[in-house]
Amino acid sequence: MLASQRRSRILEEVRRTGAVRVSALVERLGVSDMTIRRDLEVLAQEGQLRKVHGGAVLPGGRSTEEPGFAAKSNRQNAEKQAIAAEALRMVEPGMAVGLSGGTTTWTFARLLRDVPDITVVTNSVQVADLFSREPRSDQTVVLTGGIRTPSEALVGPFAVSAIRSVNLDVMFMGVHGMDLRNGFTTPNLVEAETDRAFVEASRRFVVLADHTKYGVLGISTIASLDAADVLITDSGLAEEYRAALRERVGELVVVEAATTTSRSEPGTSGA
CATH class of the missing domain: 3.40.50.1360 (Rossmann fold)
Incomplete structure (x- = not known):
């Protein structure tokens, strides 16, 4: 799987569930922990998601942001x-x-x-x-x-x-x-x-x-x-x-x- 395809899969998952864990992505995509962390870093730099300890969440998530x-x-x-x-x-x-x-x-x-x-x-x-x-x-x-x-x-x-x-x-x-x-x-x-x-x-x-x-x-x-x-x-x-x-x-x-x-x-x- 190309890096672009893998990152698209990651985005689909985080948009579907609101949050993803590195360990779950490693198992689902069949790549290393380090590869997933690099993907998350790239997507975070693009503003597509926000990294948190052990995974990532939807962008935003500021301490006063209140979803309806x-x-x-x-x-x-x-x-x-x-x-x-x-x-x-x-x-x-x-x-x-x-x-x-x-x-x-x-x-x-x-x-x-x-x-x-x-x-x-x-x-x-x-x-x-x-x-x-x-x-x-x-x-x-x-x-x-x-x-x-x-x-x-x-x-x-x-x-x-x-x-x-x-x-x-x-x-x-x-x-x-x-x-x-x-x-x-x-x-x-x-x-x-x-x-x-x-x-x-x-x-x-x-x-x-x-x-x-x-x-x-x-x-x-x-x-x-x-x-x-x-x-x-x-x-x-x-x-x-x-x-x-x-x-x-x-x-x-x-x-x-x-x-x-x-x-x-x-x-x-x-x-």
């Missing part, structure tokens, strides 16, 4: 579905459940509609709309007020005030990015404050984040990694990153996108 809901809704769908199926195992009838904004929590909400006798508190316009289309008398949905973000989340002082008035059994949160130093982050300063209120209001904090979120940095930190009781991600996450995460989060759960099977990896943080 529609732009994110077609990325990593298989991974999101597997993560959502695992999260559903943590919900029982009678619970008060919090859901933040985002496409991963929206995917989870589609499954959550089948759980009877729950109260859902959310700042996601899309999640609330989903429940309103098939209303059930045994479910209560509370939509916070606030200012709408590009990701269709309601944030700001009205949202924070509403969230602080409730007590949640479990909070399920999607995040923009996560890394060892900065924890779970968002590109929206006001949304970070709203999400922190959700964390404080919950007895159990569960983060739903596919593998492409690792190494992505938003301008504001929502919570440190050790604040998460559970982090559910997918098997696309490199083993070295899993090892680092399991040392920090309370429990790391890794799901297989194709089969939605999972492996629990207890952490050491005691969260």
Whole structure:
């Protein structure tokens, strides 16, 4: 395969999934690690992608850049579905459940509609709309007020005030990015404050984040990694990153996108 053909394949993959790993490209394209890294360097210089530790992501990705809901809704769908199926195992009838904004929590909400006798508190316009289309008398949905973000989340002082008035059994949160130093982050300063209120209001904090979120940095930190009781991600996450995460989060759960099977990896943080 010519270098130009190989780089076209790399671009197709990063545009399809939003992020690629060097190790996955080596296996898929049958070339050396060094060759892939040179290809990524050339493509980065051309502005076609942005290099990150262990791979590359779509260009841009600045710490205040916030993609809209529609732009994110077609990325990593298989991974999101597997993560959502695992999260559903943590919900029982009678619970008060919090859901933040985002496409991963929206995917989870589609499954959550089948759980009877729950109260859902959310700042996601899309999640609330989903429940309103098939209303059930045994479910209560509370939509916070606030200012709408590009990701269709309601944030700001009205949202924070509403969230602080409730007590949640479990909070399920999607995040923009996560890394060892900065924890779970968002590109929206006001949304970070709203999400922190959700964390404080919950007895159990569960983060739903596919593998492409690792190494992505938003301008504001929502919570440190050790604040998460559970982090559910997918098997696309490199083993070295899993090892680092399991040392920090309370429990790391890794799901297989194709089969939605999972492996629990207890952490050491005691969260």
